[in-house]
Each structure stands twice: as C-alpha cells, then as structure tokens.
Amino acid sequence: MNPLTTSSAPVRRADQRAVRQSNLSLVARRIAERGAISRAQLAKQTGLNKTTVSSLVAELIERGIVTESGLADGGGVGRPAQILELDDSRIAALGLEVNVDYLAVCVCDLRGAVRYHAAVGHDNRGNCPDVVLAALAELAAEALAECDTLGLTPIGAGVSLPGTIEAGTGTLIHAPNLGWDELAVGESLRAALGDPPFTITVGNDANLAALGELEAGALRGSQDGLLIYGNIGIGGAVIVDGAIFAGADGFAGEIGHMPVRPFDGEECRCGGRGCLETLAGQEAIARRVGIQGARSETLSPATLVAERAASGDPAVIAALDEVAEILGICIAAAVSLINPRRVVLAGTLGTLAPWLLPGARAAVVQRTTVAPTAVEIVGSELGDEAAIRGGAALVLHNVLSDPTCAPLPALSH
C-alpha cells in the first residue's frame, strides 16, 4: 500500500482527516506486522517523511495503540533509536460466543494475548433469545470487570453465533440449531449490557473460528484453506488469499451439506437427505457411539466420546472410524472443488481429531488424484476458544484499520 499524502493544492478538512486516518492505519499495521520497529525504519518503509511519522506515532501512543519499548542498539552509528511496539497494556477486545450448548467470553489485548477467559454450559436450543442474551451479558459483565482490574479499556466486542448473519446489518438471519430467526442480536446485547461505549459486531461461528485459527492457530500463514466447524450442526469457512472467503452473499463455507447418502439418508434441516451434518454432527456421533442420553452437566457429548475413545473402547473407536471415512469422503470432494492447501477440523470435530484424522486422511488419498502431501489435514489448535479468539481478532483488526476508533484519554476526570 502506498501512503496517502496531501497534495500542494488546498485540501478540504474531510480529505485531510481521511488521509490522516489512512496513514495512522498504515503505520499501526506496519508496527503490528514487524513486531518492533523504529521511527526511522517506519519512515523508510512507508515512504512518509520523518516529521509525519513522528506525529502519527505520537497520536498512536496517545490512543493506547503503540508504546515505546526501549532503545535499539544503533550499531555504534548515531544515537540509539526508541523501539515501537503495539501497546498491550491499555486496549482490550472482547470475544463472545453463543453456542448451542454453551456460552463463552474472552478478553484479548492488542497483541492478541488472552487475558481472561470463561465459559459456562447453557442449553440454548429453543431457549428465548432474551434469556440467553441476558446470561451472555452477565458473562460479559464479569469480563468487563476484569478489564477494569487489568487497567484495559474495552474498545469492542465480536460475538459468535451458530447461524447465517446478514452482511452489513449484522442481523442474525437463521440459526437452525438455536431455533432463532431474524434477530438483531447486536442491538439486544447492547441493551442487555446497558449501552456500553464500544462497538458490538456479530459474526458466524465457523468464520470467526477460522479467523481465530488464521490469527493464532492451525491456519496461521495459510493462503488457501478450509475449516470444518463441527457442533450440533457442521459449518465451515473457506480461506482464499489468506482471508475468509464470503461468496456472493456471505454464506460460503457450509460444507455440512455435502451429500453422503442423498437418496436414502436422514432428512437434513437444509431440505436434503444424508448430508455430512446428519452423519457427523455432534448428536449423530453420540448416537453412533451409543452415548445418547448419557448427558453430563459438565462434559459436552464430544468430550464424553473423546474420553471413551481415549480409554480404548473398541465400539467407540470403530464408530469414529466410520465418521472419519464419511468426513474424508466430503473433504475429498472439497479438495477437488477448491484445492485448499490445509484443512482444519475444529469444534466437536477438533475435539475428536486424534481419532478422526488418520481415517479422514486415508479416505482423501484414496478418493482424489492429488498427492498425499498436497493437502494437510490437521486438528484445531485453539479448540473451544477459536470462535471467541476470532471475535476479539475482528475488533483488533478494526482498530488497526481505523486507529481513530481507539479512545483518546479523557481530558479531565
């Protein structure tokens, strides 16, 4: 990206603001990418002059985005330069998640480190949205209190939901496994939190999980990838050019509807039959391994299945082998269609990855003409935290895109 500079002709104030904002973002992103950099290096790398860089850095420091972290060794030439880094001591982002059977929250600082995390089991299926969002707001309030203790100012919350979200408005269109439709979740949550002074952004769980894994997990550095997000349903996200691929309407990634038994399979909520989701969703797996009804207050069905598999239960292992083959058949089809370099099993499927990966990999090798090394199939690195980490990452991306949304310190108190 080239820096924007003001021309010598008179410029309107609105244009000047836009140029300043763009240059603040350019400098903040460069610092985020490099980790540690001096003002002189910034000037050289961005093409902005040193005076402009100093002024931009001063504002970024004031807004709590950048900090001076010490002196670099000047190599004996000239005086040593102050090293600039992202400031992890002043700004925080919240990640929030409503899943079908739990609620979760995390607080991340500007370097993406998790400073607080909490999750509670909560059966949200068919539950009244107001009740669920009140419980989520309670969890968020505890996280905000923790921000206070840590001296961090929250600048936004990213909320993960298991459904389709309308691009632009952030309205939840349809969350089949919650039974929610056409819901302005962001506004309701804002009301439940007493209108806090920060942005609330809503996203699809699989997309946010993929963003979390891209930022700090199994998709780090991926250009072409696929994340398969298993829970009650199975969603997913396609990665193109290192970013979440939206498709024409923002709904891309739904690998849960690959046909496996399209004629004689169980009816799927999409209207089809025998889709992947009907065979490898969390409850289908629980049924298949025979632990249906063996619900636990503290453990999710997937964790129960994983425990039995770890204990060597042959019936459970045989059932997971079947799931692995089904999953592999669908991954093979996705590999043929979109040719990803890396496929990540996340959510429930991530929990069960140790037992699913060998069979899924074998099915992909058998059912595609690609070389066995051409596609890596791996488990999630962030586990249950992927979607909330992605929610927080969304907020942190936004502040690097427009540093002026970070608050200036109050002038009086």
Next chain:
Amino acid sequence: MNPLTTSSAPVRRADQRAVRQSNLSLVARRIAERGAISRAQLAKQTGLNKTTVSSLVAELIERGIVTESGLADGGGVGRPAQILELDDSRIAALGLEVNVDYLAVCVCDLRGAVRYHAAVGHDNRGNCPDVVLAALAELAAEALAECDTLGLTPIGAGVSLPGTIEAGTGTLIHAPNLGWDELAVGESLRAALGDPPFTITVGNDANLAALGELEAGALRGSQDGLLIYGNIGIGGAVIVDGAIFAGADGFAGEIGHMPVRPFDGEECRCGGRGCLETLAGQEAIARRVGIQGARSETLSPATLVAERAASGDPAVIAALDEVAEILGICIAAAVSLINPRRVVLAGTLGTLAPWLLPGARAAVVQRTTVAPTAVEIVGSELGDEAAIRGGAALVLHNVLSDPTCAPLPALSH
C-alpha cells in the same frame, strides 16, 4: 492501477523498458474496456501526460493493436478528436482443442470476434499423442492459411486439453480420458506446426471454457460463479472476483468428484465411488438412456440424446430427469460451500441443458436454505466453442498485458 512514470533520477534502460511496457498495457487495456476513447480522455483517465499518451498510442497503432476509427463530435469546443479503438484488422489469436472425441480450432480477432471455426470428429481415446497432435496441426494449418487470406497475423495459440496442466511449464500431467500422462503438448504441437513464430499456451478445458463464457458468454460480468464442464468426464471451474480461481496447486474446479453414491456406486477414476462423473458423464448418460453402442459418425452421444429428448421420447426424458436431480444435488453442495451467484452447465451438460435445468434448479431449491433467486443456473451460451474461444481469449489477454509481444511491421521485405 496507477501509471508508472520515470523518476527524475537516472534510470537504467531495463527499468525504462519495464515502465514503457507497463504504460503500453495500461493504455491498451483502457481502450479495450472503454471500446472507444480519445487521446485526451486517455491522458485524463490514466494520469499520464498527453505527450506520453500520444507516443504510447503511436506504438500501439504501429503494432496493430489500436486503430483510429474516426472523429468524435467535439461538442463545438475545440477541434474534433480522433477516436481510438482496438484494431480488429491485423492481429489474430488461435484457439485449439483436443477433446476426447473431437478436435477444433477457431481464429479470433483482437475484439474477440470469431473469424474462422472448424471442428472434426476424432476418437482420441488411447490414441497416440503424435497422431492426434498431427491431426490438430493439420486443422491449425488450415486456420493459419485462413489468417493469411484475412490479412491477420497470428500472435499465439491457446490449446485446450481435457486434463490437469502443470502451472508454469504447461506440461499435461494427466488426461485420464485420453490416457495421456506427462506430456509436453505445447512443444510437440510446435514441432508439428514447423516452429511457427508465435507462442503456444496450454490450458485445462474447463478453465478455458469458463474463460470463454466470461469473455463472451453465460458468465459475462460474473464475479462469483461455477462452470460445470461435462464430457466423457466432468470438470469445472470456480470463478472468484471475476477470474478463474486456481486453488493452491491450480487444480480447483473439479466438481465431477462430488459424492453421490460414495459407498455403493460405480468405481470412479479418482479412486472413489459413485462420484457425479460416474453418473452424469456423457457415457453414463448414454447408458442410462439406452443409446450405448448407437454411435454415430457425425453426432456426439450427447447430441443423439438431445435429439431423442427433443422428439419427446418418454424413456429418455425420464432418464434425463434422474440426471438432473443428481446434478442438482451436487450443485446444491457446491452452492453451500462456495456460494456462487451463477452456475453454468457447459459441454455435454450444456447440450442437454434444456432438459436438465428445471430438475437441477428444483433440487437446489429443495436441498439448500438459499432463496430460489439467489443462484442462477443456466446453460452455456458458447456451446462447443467455449473452450476454443477461451484459448483465443488467453492469447488476447496476454497481448493486452504486454503489447510488445505483438510484432512490429517488418522493416524490409
């Protein structure tokens, strides 16, 4: 794109050449996009100064890329300006195709109009590559003779093959339905043509068919799309941001391996079972409608099937209804995964589109949660010419990217 301009500091000759080449491309592309434009408008729109634009346009005219087509009405202010357009009278691109059961060629001018077209039935399965390429060279030689008659100079040939092509080298890696492997088709064809003075580029048939439809057919203006290219096998191409999506290794688009009967279906050449291709490839359709063995010297099996369907044969129509549902099941899965705006049936499936579209559309509506209007499923507009048109388009794109590959007129003769 910003124009590149030379800085005031001394610049090496290689850099000057690169800047000139880039600016030639900028101007040529702008003329191609706008259709008709004056030098003054070009200067305004590209940011290049008028003297530079005049010099660039002079070179483009000399190279046969641009022509002056008359005077624009100056609106009473100043003298009328010469209108610039792409020159369709001097440069030609060849599109060539080796398909499983035919060979084809076309000649396109710089505006993409087809000036010559020929196709011959030729059973290439298991046939020796040298024999097939000699027959293709013969067809190409007739096209080159026609170029001569038309006064067009051929600047390149784009060759369509039904197989995977190695990015970079253009080597055919694997064409299962031809039985060809690891073949430098471009070099062999060059030898068979007596080392002609133009580039020969090789591409996958489905990708070139999609490029043809993007340029002048059913995908014109599409940003997010999918083309399904049926023949003996079924390939395809994914469109992202208005261009062919390659995937990590250049193999994206292979929708022929969607699972339909993955456990009890027929073995597929990919190693799987019951893939779309085993159920809706040309021979599977011929078998299903009972015309296997009823080969015709002049008609492809798909054309025979289409004729019987058009005559109202109820058994054929019932068989095509089954194929339509299978196709719809696979399109529904692709819609869920990549959310295209437009899906195009091409090749054999394009020939049969009138009988396949209603059933395929119904299956997609039934088996996805998208609105019926969210994805348009249509037939190819270019039919059998799609891949050769795409081959020629590849060459024409290349000359707009680097106008210096167009020949300067000989200085003596």
